[in-house]
Amino acid sequence: MKAVIFDLDGVITDTAEYHFQAWGSLAAALSIPFDREFNEQLKGISRTESLDKILARGNLSDKFSEEGKQELATRKNTEYQRLISAVTPSDILPGIKALLTELREARIGIALASASKNATFILERLELAYYFDSVVDVTAIRHGKPDPEIFLTGAANLGVQPAECIGIEDAQAGIQAIKGAGMFAVGVGTPSQMQGADIVVATTAELSLSMLESHFIRG
Ligand code: BG6
Numbered sequence: 001m002k003a004v005i006f007d008l009d010g011v012i013t014d015t016a017e018y019h020f021q022a023w024g025s026l027a028a029a030l031s032i033p034f035d036r037e038f039n040e041q042l043k044g045i046s047r048t049e050s051l052d053k054i055l056a057r058g059n060l061s062d063k064f065s066e067e068g069k070q071e072l073a074t075r076k077n078t079e080y081q082r083l084i085s086a087v088t089p090s091d092i093l094p095g096i097k098a099l100l101t102e103l104r105e106a107r108i109g110i111a112l113a114s115a116s117k118n119a120t121f122i123l124e125r126l127e128l129a130y131y132f133d134s135v136v137d138v139t140a141i142r143h144g145k146p147d148p149e150i151f152l153t154g155a156a157n158l159g160v161q162p163a164e165c166i167g168i169e170d171a172q173a174g175i176q177a178i179k180g181a182g183m184f185a186v187g188v189g190t191p192s193q194m195q196g197a198d199i200v201v202a203t204t205a206e207l208s209l210s211m212l213e214s215h216f217i218r219g
């Protein structure tokens with residue numbers, strides 16, 4: 001195992017909850033039903049794709065022009081940015097800082113493969129930017145998760161083969177992307193939400209270098 005490629009939202013910090021809340025406010029304003037089960041489909045996918053799914057759920061896809069959709073996406077992001085402005089290092093999920101420290105000491109590559117345009121801001125708020133050898137530039141990614149492109153780019157940026165990498169994700173679309181890249185997939189969540197993962201942990205507190213090394217099988 002030469003590298004670990006992390007998702008951000010829901011793996012490094014619980015900003016997945018803030019995405020849920022911000023979309024929930026927008027859905028409520030549009031009288032579109034919104035719940036945690038539906039929200040699972042939005043994890044890992046881009047802002048515009050998330051909005052399209054929400055509008056389709058409310059049969060409102062044709063009611064908004066491209067400009068109108070852009071305005072709705074901006075409204076959601078403004079609310080999301082209000083929520084993440086208060087993020088501090090105390091919001092790092094359990095076990096993550098210790099894992100990053102162990103990986104650095106073992107000289108194992110560390111990359112971030114997040115679909116979020118707010119990822120760099122959040123890493124800085126968490127004071128974790130230092131640990132990452134590469135943060136994949138999502139604006140240069142043509143195909144979002146579940147396409148493997150973002151994980152393959154992370155491996156290429158680190159100069160390692162995909163088969164030498166572990167990917168860690170909390171989204172079904174993310175697990176698909178990791179497996180599509182030919183990497184070992186670690187899911188954070190429940191097995192039903194993490195289909196196709198090589199191993200699933202209930203919380204990040206279970207993650208450590210020795211735990212990952214004991215399960216890792218070259219892809
Ligand atoms: C992913 C989240 O990390 O980033 C998604 O799982 C989110 O829920 C996506 O939609 C895009 O984030 P942003 O911050 O660019 O709107």
Ligand code: MG
Binds near residue numbers: 007011016171174
């Ligand atoms: Mg996530």
